Amino acid sequence: MKLQRKLGLGFLLVAVCLGIVNAVWIGQARLIKGQFDQFAEVTISRIIALWQAESSALRMAEAAVGQAGEDGAFEAARKEHSEWVAHYKKVAGDAEHDKLISAVEKTGEAVRQRAEDLIAKTSDGSSQAELDAAQNRLFQARQRLRLVIEKAMRPELGLLVRQKAALAARVRTAEPVSVAAAGVVASVALLLAAWLARSIADPIVRLAQDARTVGSGNLGWRTGVRSRDEIGQLAEAFNRMTENLQRTTVSKRFVDNVITSMADALIVINPEGTIRSVNPAAITLLGYPEAELAGLPVDKLFADRRGGNNALARAGLEAVLVGASLRNVERQWETKEGRAFPVLCSASAVLGEDGDTQALVCVALDITELKRAEEALRRAYDELKQAQDQLVQSEKLSALGRFAAGIAHEVKNPLGIVLGGVEFLESQLSVGSNLQPIEETRTSLAMIKDAVQRADTIVRDLLKFARPSQLKREPVALSGLVQETIALLTYGGSLKKVQTQTQFATGAISVEVDKNQIQQVLLNLMMNAIDAMGGAGKLFVRTRLAQDPGKTLAAIEIEDTGEGIRVENLSRLFEPFFTTKRDKKGTGLGLSISKTIVESHGGSISVASQVGKGTVFTVVLPAVEEGVRT
Amino acid sequence: MIRVLLVDDEKDLTFFVKKNLESKGDYQVRVCNDPRLVVAEVRDFQPHVLVLDMMMPEVSGEDVAADLRESKETARLPIVFLTALVKEGEAGSSGNVIGGQFFVAKPVKIDELIRVIKLAMAQSA
């Protein structure tokens, strides 16, 4: 039941009880008042009427005797008398009093007649005897009236006494009834109070006790208060709260354990800059006894102390106080003995519910080892870098050396042939025999000539490296150039067993180049392709536009279905004198010269190859924008 | 007769060296233009001395020499290297020996070659 309803019901009950008591009281009062009315209005007014009727009759008789009729006294008394008799008749008008009423009327009438008779006798001058007789009769009538009234008065007085007794009895009985009613109400109110106390105050008192129990640390305690009203809800909320408290308190213990066992040093700092508490890791790290650390200005721990007028500023933590947080900042800490060591420090403020800073938490990780390792690593890196630099240097040297060796080899080989040939011919001459076959001499001379020509070619080719001839740039239609080059090869007979296939970009591409030089590049690439296919296969030549931010590029792709290039040779391909065709008198200069030419045009050359499948060389040159020429 | 195995990828060169050596009368020369076939030729021909070009495509003279030294039968075969990388004078002044190897500078003069062949054979004997 709701508490409100409970209280309402209680007060309603008390109100009903009070109403009942009131009603009892009113009833009692009514009864008493009724009896009193009877007593006061009926009995007493009858007595008064009888009494007045008697006294007025007496006055009537006296007036008649004293001749007082002249001044109207008789008449007034007579009138009064008849009025009181009439009044008595009215108030005592019931069967019981009828006889008495008529007796009072009759005797009263007799007094009046005799009084009038006396007055008449007195005034007409009757004799004394007659007067005396008349007076006597009047007295007798008056005496009879007196007796009658006395007789009528007697039961009235008895009634009066009885009625008074009854009233007293009534009042006496009314007293305990009211007391009983009051008692009933009082006990009902008492019961009600007890009930309300039981259902409201008791559980509250018990809850208070339970709260004290929980407050003293017994978090497992639950209140036994159960009811379906607000108190019950309060009790439930209390238990829930205790449960939460227990849960969070348990996790607080867990957090404490974590903090205690964590490897990082943790320091809690008061907002004014003194150390509040630390974890064991911090104690170990800093070498202070725990008691000494508590209350110590925090800047004592920092070897890299700054300026400032408070400990936090000197420790460099002041910004944390106003909401900033430090994240993995490298700092220097200092042990009690004054040994500095590097730490990675993070700090942030602990805010209270109202948002003001209650404390600062600072976590620090000793990075001495890390620093050492880093240092070693950096040294190793430096050494490695140095070694690498040297290696690059020697690699460069070796590239240069390879170039020189190549030149030496390439030139000295034909020279060797020349020398060998000459020595051979000399030996023939020294023998002095003319019988030696002239044929052998002729081939020897041919071979010598060949070798000299080869040496000459090499030297000429080398000159192209030394003095790349001035570019004579002109706009050239790429497709035309390709077709022309293929035609050249066809005339030379190189394409007899090669199927060529060209594919040109839609829309003519124009490049501004030294036509002869680029043609030489194309020739070199195509002849390499033909060589790679052993003279038979498919040669694809494609041109296309390529887009590079800011400029348009023309690409020429030369693809063969030849033997492909071994991976280890790919990097040396463009080196001068690199060749796999020594037996076919390849110089190994074709690609390196081609590369030089293309690059001098601001282009590039690249290769993609698959051993056994074929090779694609791609030459990229800047295209002439909008330059559509044929 | 001294059996000489002449290894160089340059056919015209080997042609004349063979001619010139054989014209001296004491030498029987076999030419090998493919360095990859040297080991097989050595087994087959059983030369007294190997004249080996240092710089050849695919397999260099040094690689060939290393291969030969690995095998017991051929390990002690005297080798004379032909190289374009030293000047004639240099090779001569160092006694045609560099790092324990016999060298003849290119272009090869036949008398020079014969002298070093003899040196190499004398040393291994």
Ligand SMILES: Nc1ncnc2c1ncn2[C@@H]1O[C@H](COP(=O)(O)OP(=O)(O)OP(=O)(O)O)[C@@H](O)[C@H]1O
């Ligand atoms: N299309 C190709 N397919 C396979 N290998 C190639 C191709 N183009 C070049 N090569 C390889 O690259 C080497 C170098 O080529 P480069 O044109 O520079 O010289 P070369 O062709 O050997 O001699 P030269 O061009 O003087 O006749 C070739 O010997 C060959 O091994």
Ligand SMILES: [Mg+2]
């Ligand atoms: Mg080529």
